[in-house]
Amino acid sequence: MIVQSTRNNTVSFRQNSVFNTMANIESNILLNKGITDIGGFVIPQAIMSNNKDESIERVFKSLLYFIFTFVSPFLLLPLVNKYALKSNKIIDNLSGEQKKILEVPKKYLTCGTDKMLEGIKKTAKNLFGDENKFNPTLEKFSDKEELRRKLINAHSKILFADFLVTNVLVASIPWLGNALTKYRTKRSGYSGTYKIADEEFTKKAAQEHDKTKKLRQSATVALALLPSLTVPFALRKGMLNGAESSNRIFKWFNKNASAFDYKNSIYMSRLTGLIMWLTGDYWPYQLACRDKYEYRDTVIRGTSIGLVFWGGDLFLKNLFSKISDKVFKTNLMNKKEKRPYRLSELKNAANIEELKRLPANTLKKTQKAGVGLYLVNLAIVMGTLGFGLPAGLNKLLRTKVNEDKNKTGNDLILHDRFFDFYRSFGFFRFLK
Numbered sequence: 187m188i189v190q191s192t193r194n195n196t197v198s199f200r201q202n203s204v205f206n207t208m209a210n211i212e213s214n215i216l217l218n219k220g221i222t223d224i225g226g227f228v229i230p231q232a233i234m235s236n237n238k239d240e241s242i243e244r245v246f247k248s249l250l251y252f253i254f255t256f257v258s259p260f261l262l263l264p265l266v267n268k269y270a271l272k273s274n275k276i277i278d279n280l281s282g283e284q285k286k287i288l289e290v291p292k293k294y295l296t297c298g299t300d301k302m303l304e305g306i307k308k309t310a311k312n313l314f315g316d317e318n319k320f321n322p323t324l325e326k327f328s329d330k331e332e333l334r335r336k337l338i339n340a341h342s343k344i345l346f347a348d349f350l351v352t353n354v355l356v357a358s359i360p361w362l363g364n365a366l367t368k369y370r371t372k373r374s375g376y377s378g379t380y381k382i383a384d385e386e387f388t389k390k391a392a393q394e395h396d397k398t399k400k401l402r403q404s405a406t407v408a409l410a411l412l413p414s415l416t417v418p419f420a421l422r423k424g425m426l427n428g429a430e431s432s433n434r435i436f437k438w439f440n441k442n443a444s445a446f447d448y449k450n451s452i453y454m455s456r457l458t459g460l461i462m463w464l465t466g467d468y469w470p471y472q473l474a475c476r477d478k479y480e481y482r483d484t485v486i487r488g489t490s491i492g493l494v495f496w497g498g499d500l501f502l503k504n505l506f507s508k509i510s511d512k513v514f515k516t517n518l519m520n521k522k523e524k525r526p527y528r529l530s531e532l533k534n535a536a537n538i539e540e541l542k543r544l545p546a547n548t549l550k551k552t553q554k555a556g557v558g559l560y561l562v563n564l565a566i567v568m569g570t571l572g573f574g575l576p577a578g579l580n581k582l583l584r585t586k587v588n589e590d591k592n593k594t595g596n597d598l599i600l601h602d603r604f605f606d607f608y609r610s611f612g613f614f615r616f617l618k
Contacts, residue, residue, distance in 0.1 A: 212528060213449060225568060226567035227491060228244065230568055234573060236381060236580055246363055251356065254359070259352060259452060262348075263348065266348070267285065268285065269343070274343075290306050291447050292341060295338055296440050298331075306320050312537075344448070345446060353414065356470075357407070357467070360473075361470075374396070383591060394478075406470045410466050420439050424436040428441075442457075472488070479583055491571055494570075503563060506562065514551070517541070518559070533553075
């Protein structure tokens with residue numbers, strides 16, 4: 187908690203619990219996504235479900251997602267961190283402050299020992315107010331290059347474990363939700379169609395997808411395992427010698443190593459979360475679809491939500507921040523980097539040159555505007571994707587099911603021209 191005197195033009199945060207809470211949520215990609223999912227998608231879309239069975243299924247899947255992506259890393263990562271430090275013989279006391287050396291940003295480990303030592307001192311200063319706090323660990327290594335390599339190895343092991351466990355768990359969610367619905371209702375097919383069509387119709391609609399169920403489950407497992415088998419290896423190679431490598435992939439990982447930093451050594455970055463979302467969430471949900479109706483709904487719903495969370499929210503924040511600065515004379519935009527300040531940066535204004543020079547009333551107004559824009563973003567998401575999108579998809583579902591109920595012949599029920607085209611040219615065209 188940072189408190190500055192009014193002479194330094196900063197604001198005390200002791201009473202500003204709402205601002206602190208919002209800043210912590212926004213800076214934690216998993217918690218931020220969890221709150222956005224629950225407030226913007228889960229609750230509204232459960233309300234907008236076509237029937238009770240679909241609603242129960244959506245809530246069940248969302249609860250599993252929250253547990254696997256937030257609670258699980260909260261319990262798992264501290265253990266993995268200690269194992270990585272111990273197995274690489276970096277520190278002896280796993281319960282002491284030295285374990286926080288993992289919070290040194292990866293960018294300091296990619297350019298030799300001098301840069302690493304600079305990063306270690308800066309991190310110690312930020313965490314403890316003492317740049318020599320990690321000296322006990324540094325003194326263990328007469329060869330500082332050995333320490334750099336051991337830290338890189340430790341980060342590689344941590345990323346591997348997180349990708350492996352979290353991604354596999356998340357990829358299992360749509361299959362577990364489907365199994366729960368079948369156990370509860372004893373029916374096949376997409377739960378959203380249960381009140382629109384009878385049991386015979388939903389069973390027939392699911393027949394084509396049932397033929398490839400085992401293949402699609404195998405593809406789900408393969409996708410879930412893919413990041414753990416590739417990204418940690420590439421990151422390690424890139425951090426060790428990617429700057430001099432002729433390999434473009436390793437060069438990229440060297441240059442963007444900090445995109446894989448963990449907040450407090452526990453909570454993944456936006457890029458790590460995006461990789462997990464694609465391979466453990468977006469594609470597996472499509473692979474788990476029980477018929478063409480659910481497939482259409484999943485593609486549209488998943489793509490829309492993904493675009494908003496993995497870029498649309500940043501676009502809105504950038505737009506609203508510029509408007510606020512112009513109309514209300516706030517200072518939400520980072521002029522140097524041409525992007526909005528994060529709430530965590532506004533919270534720690536004393537460490538940012540541009541912000542600490544602001545008058546106290548301007549900084550306070552800027553902080554309030556930042557919280558307000560976060561809530562406005564959530565409200566827009568809830569209104570459009572939470573209620574508007576499901577309303578449109580529900581209407582489309584009823585229209586398509588009723589059209590197919592009036593047709594004769596299995597082919598007319600089982601196939602859809604648009605989504606047959608999508609499958610033909612999509613990533614999983616072999617699963618048609």
